[in-house]
Every structure is written in C-alpha cells, then in structure tokens.
Amino acid sequence: MKPLHGLALGAALVALLAFVPKVASGYQLALGISLLYFTVLATAWALFSGPTHYISLATVAFFGIGAYTVAVAGEFMPWPAVLATAGLIGIAVALVVGLSTLRLSGIYFVIFSFGLSELIRQIVSWYEININRSVGRYIFMNITTEQIYWQLLALAAIVLLAGWLIGRSRLGLALRVIGNDEVVARHAGIDTTLAKLAMFAIGALSMTLTGAVMAPRWTYIDAAIAFSPLLSFEVVIMALLGGAGSLFGPLLGAVPLVLLFEVLSANFPSYFSILLGIVFIIIVYMLPRGVIGLFPSTPREVPSAAAPPPQAAPIAAKGAPLEVQGLRKAFGGLVAVDDLSFSIGRGELTGLIGPNGSGKTTVLNLISGALSADSGAIHFKERDLVRVSTHRIARLGVARTFQLVRVLESMPVIDNVMVALAFRRNPLTGMQAEYAAVALLARVSLADKAALPAGQLTYIDQKRLELARALALEPDLLLLDEWLAGLNPTELGEGIALIRSLRDTGLTIILVEHVMDAIRSLCDRVIVMNVGRKIAEGPPASVLADREVVRAYLGDADA
C-alpha cells in the first residue's frame, strides 16, 4: 500500500469513528473511550519502548500528572490552557527523569520507572492528606462524554500519525539502532542521549495529555486512582501483545485486551484476576512476537547494484593527521595505556601491533571516544578528542570497526550502512542514501546481500559490512581493529587489497593486527606496544627484527 493511500484510508476511518457518539449507547460510548485511551497509551509507550527496548513502567506517572493537573487547574483555567499546562509539566518531568535515568539499562530502568510512579503517587497522596486536608478532589467540568471521545480520537490519530512520521525520520532510525546496539549507534554519529530523550518526552507528552483528557470522566480523583500502577502494566501488556516493534502493533493489542477485560469483569467478577492472569500467560507462550508477528513482513526493497546513478558519491576521503600525546588510561590498578605518544601523517597507513593485552584496542577506544582518557591529548582536526563525545568524534570523521564484530543483527544489511550515511557530517537520506549504501556494499562485495538481515551474514561478511558502515561515515581516519583476523588465505588476499585501495584514496588508517604478512605488505610504519607503552616505532622490516619487539612477543629465549 502506498503511503498516501494509507493516509487517506486512515483519515476516512477517523472520520467514520467520529460519528460513533451519534449512534452509540452510553455503554458503547464508554467502551469506545476505553478502547481509545488504551490505544493512545499503548502506542505512545511503544513509540519509545518499542525500538529502544527500554521497558518503562512510568506510564501512569505521566497519565496521573495529566489527570491531576486537570483536577487542580481545571476550574480556573480555560480548557486549552489546562491541556497546555499539563503537557508542559509532563515534558518537564520526562526531561528531568530522562536525563538522569536513560543511562540505566535493562531491569534497572524498569524498576526505576516503577519507583518513580510510586514516588509521585506517595507524594501526591501525602500532600493531599497532610497539607490539603482531604483525600482527593472533585472534578466538575462542562465536558461531555462525547467531547472526551472526540478528543481521544483526535489524540489517537495524532499519535499514530506522529509515530508514522517518526518511523520514517532520522529519529526513528536512530532509535532502532540504539535498540540494536547503543555502542554502534554512538560510533555511527548518533547522539544517543538526545534521541532517547526526545522520544521519551514525546511519549510522555502523549500520555500526559491522555490523562488530562480522561480526567473529567471521573467526578472524583485521588492519588490512588490517578496513579494506579496497574495501568502501567496493562499498557505494557497491550503493547507487547500487539507487538511493540511496529506502529500498529499496540493498537492490535489494546483492542482485544480492553474487550477481554470488559467481558471478564462483567461476567466473572470474582474470578477476574485469575482469568486475566491465565490469558496473560497464554499470550506470553503463544504469541512471543505479538499479534503483528503473525503477519508476514514485507522484505526490504533495495535498489539494484548494477545501475547506481552517477551522483552516487564515491568515497571522497581527504585524510587527516592524528597526534597522540602522553595518553594514559587505567582500569583500577591496571594501566592499559601508559604515557603513549605518536603521530600519524595524512594518508599514512600505520600498524599498531603488540602482544595480546598490550593496550592496542584501548588506544582505538580512546581515539574513537568509546573510552575517555585519564590524561593526555588526542589532536585531530584542531580538536582534542579526549573531551569530545563519541558521536561527535564519528561526525568529525573517525570511523572504526570492532574487534568482536558488531552489526545491527535485526536490521537489513543496507540499513546498517544507511545509519552511518544518515548521521555523518553531511548526511544523506532517501534514495540518494540508498544508492550510496549500495555502492559502498558493492565496494566490499556485499551488494547482492543488501536486503538480508545482517544477523544472517557469515562472520566474514559481517566484517565486510562493518567496514562498509565505517566508510559510510566518509571518514578521514579509519581505525581497523583486527579486521583481517579469521580470514582464510584467499579472503586475506582480498582484504589486504581492499585496505590498500582505501589507503590509495588518501585515507589515514590505523591497523591493529596480528597478521604479520598484512602488516609487512601494507604498513608504511608500525608502532609496537607492550604493557601499555610504546616500545618501538619505524618501518615494518626493521621494527619486526628489533630485539625488544621479539622479546615482547616470544619471550627472552628467542630474543
């Protein structure tokens, strides 16, 4: 289905649903409201949590903030101002919470978000009882049930539309990458903090507005009603039942579950929770990928490699010099890099070698910003990279591959490359990016596998893909961390030729490698490290014959 057809269909559906209050009974309208508000909440939840896999139980915190804002301000402010106030408070809380907690991952974030909701509930409840001397508040407003329905319908349409737009935007791409591998995201130039924060706030805003719109449904609210933790769980379940990874998944989960809750609570009130629990368990066992997972996914369409249009940019490396001074990094008592200094000229291919554990990968991590140095300086393009965040370093033109290969396994091969194209200094998007990505994949002989999920590639092909992704950043400095390790002799020959061709384009390259044949045939110069220090430097032939270097690798007996 073409996007425009989908939009038209969606608009028609919304227009049709807008007539429901004209024909529905009071009970049906109430059910419609339940369906809509859970749809909005579940969709808003999945906007952030779907791609990033951060399971948030803070839904009710924002929902309750919205509802409570109405209870407090509803009587003396016009309705639009109330909604705006609620939305602003929701965003403010989301930003504060997001900034402080989005570095927590996994279960820590889950529990934190739950604790946050409970904390807000307790504080509100304490305030009402001890300061306000009442338990809750009455809400008397001139808002009819029909108006609530229409507002929720509008909100649902807006949230779904926003989700659709975001899914196609750079923000959506950034979040999917973050969900796959946050380290890769940062090294591809994505400002992960900003992306997560923005999306968390957008989701929170939708939830807050839902709470505000729903508030007049209750004539009376207190902290226990507005901040009921069950709501957070219900929303998570709905989104996961439907499939949190896609836009319409939460909708597909919310509708049947709301109806099911309705049937259960009407017919089996005393067995409600048992039946609910059983349904729940069945869902987990039978539908691990959600309802949406039952539908076959459409394969990614990829432009043909045969005819990339002329504007598809060739790799335009300029190369830039790098100077490292007095670099030091310690992990506890272990000094991994100790007072290391070296400089590399523009377009030079330098080998960084040394026995295992000598600190080579740490040096690459320091240059690419994966780690921050304890002291020293890394000069690159008139900047000291030590104080620069990872995604900025990537945008400055430092690209790397990883010793333990890291591809975005659930994303198609071509998207792995498009990520770097979309977030580099002069970003490419749309068809231009697709052509550039295919051209890059062709360069590493992967063009015919562009549509496959990256996780299905062989180890060697994943390494190739990493290189294509690194090149997509249009780097001036390329860091290759044992990129040739594990290749068979034929592949090794091809790999060496590929690296040489990159050097010939003028790219500055640092090659961490144990394959000495490659070092000998490729490098202009090698730097040898041992236990964090530089022990030798010079052309490969003379350095590899150096007594101290031999001793570092093989021990005293062979020196």
Added chain:
Amino acid sequence: MSLAIDIVLAGAVLGGMYALIAMGLTLQYGVARIMNLSHGESMIAAAFGGLWGFTAFAISPLIGLLVVIPVGFALNWLLYEIVLMPLVKRAKNRAMLEVDSILATFGLLFVLQGGMLVLFGGQFNTMNYLSIPVTVLGQNVALNRLIALLFAVIIGTALYLALTRTRYGTAIRAVAVDPVAAQLVAIDVRKTSAFAFALGGALAAAGGVLIAMFTTFTATMGVVFTMKALIVVIMGGLGNVAGALVAGLMLGLAETAVARLVDPGLTIAVTYALFLIVLLWRPTGLFGRPAR
C-alpha cells in the same frame, strides 16, 4: 536514646523480613535469571499456610516452617520446571528471558492472587502468636517479633554459609556470574538454576510464615513485598546475597526511622526516593560490581 533503640529494634525486625524475601528474589533473578513478579504471592501463600495450620490444628508457626519451607521449595521447583522452562529454552539471550519472565510471572501474580482471594477472601488476617511483650534494652517488644528476627538471622546466615562454604553453593554463585562459563566447568546450569529458583521460593515461604506471626496481612499484599524485595535486590546488587541482607536491613531501618521521626505517611515515598538516589549514584547497586 530510647527512641533510637526502638527504631533500631523495630527496624531490624522489619529489615530482617525484607532481607529474607529479597535473598529469595536475588537467588531467583541472579542465578535462574527469572524476574519473578509473583514472588510476593509465594510469600503470602505461605503466610496463609502458616495461619491455617495455626488456627485449624493449633500447630505453632515455627513448627509449621518445617512443612512450609519444603512445600515452598517443591512448588517453586515445579513452577520453574513446568511453567518457566519453555521460556528459558526459547530465550535467545538474557534480555529476552528477562522480558518473557516479567510478563509470564506478572500473569502468574494475578492467578495466584485471584486464587487466594477466592479461597481466603479479602479481609485482614492476624495470627496473634506469642504476642507477649518482653523488655529488651528498656524497650517493650513483642516476643513474636524477636523470634521472627532470630529465625530470619539464622536462615540468612545459613544460606550465606551454604553459598560460600559448600561445593554446591559455589556452583550456584558460578552460574550467577556467568551461566555459559559455568557449563564449561561441568556445572549443570539447568539443574542449578532450578534449584536456586526453588530455594528462593522456599526463602519467600519462610518469610511469609514469619511475617504472619506478628503482622496483619491480606491476599493482595504480595505485590508490596515483591516491590520492596526488588528494591532491596537492586540496592544490594543483583545476585548478591550478602548485599540483599545488608540492603534489606537498611531499608527496614530507614522506613522505621522515617515513620517514627518524620511522618508515617511518608515512609514509602522516602523509601523510593532513597532507592532512586542509590540507583542514580551507583547504577549497579550499593554492592554490585561496577559496570565497565
């Protein structure tokens, strides 16, 4: 001074209970990798078991422990082997199992809670066992509280020694650190996980009976204890039994101090605030290993 003693005594009793339940949860989550949201329900079920034995057959809950603990162990072992094993087998990685187990045990929570509501009703229950005041350091304390604390200390210490001083305990700790590497040194990870999960359930059961001795409880209270146990587990560091013990006592003391000194209504708010601060300051818990 007497207020301080009061806070320490009452806080230690409460904290001892939290620690016991949290040690159970940390075994289940840290070793078996199951985030068991129905942990508190195991505890409440055991509390009902103890109450039933006491009221129907006049069995002392302390004797009742001898029955409840093995039953709790067996039921949790079955739960792991039958209900959770398909999820363990299906999970490709730890994160997947985490999400699946949160969802499945969330459903289980409702089933157990609903079952107990049907069986026992929603009213408050008390046991009134050994509710005799004794004087400790000039303060009146109910004997049942002291006994509960004593048992919590004994069980906690025994568990700690078993984990650190025995071969099987070492195997459990090895699985907690790295299930894959544990297989390489001939540890049966599946069996060990099932054992740790069951042991965790047995601890919750013990906690339930002890708590029932001195406080009122309802069929729906399990969630509260699960949440507190979770907080303790995370503050203590995932899978860290000694950490759970210390963090549990800290939480008990902090709650009691706030209730006595500030405002009983703010207890939970302060707990969560404290917890959130700890989490921000040390994301892997007070005693957790620092993340690289």
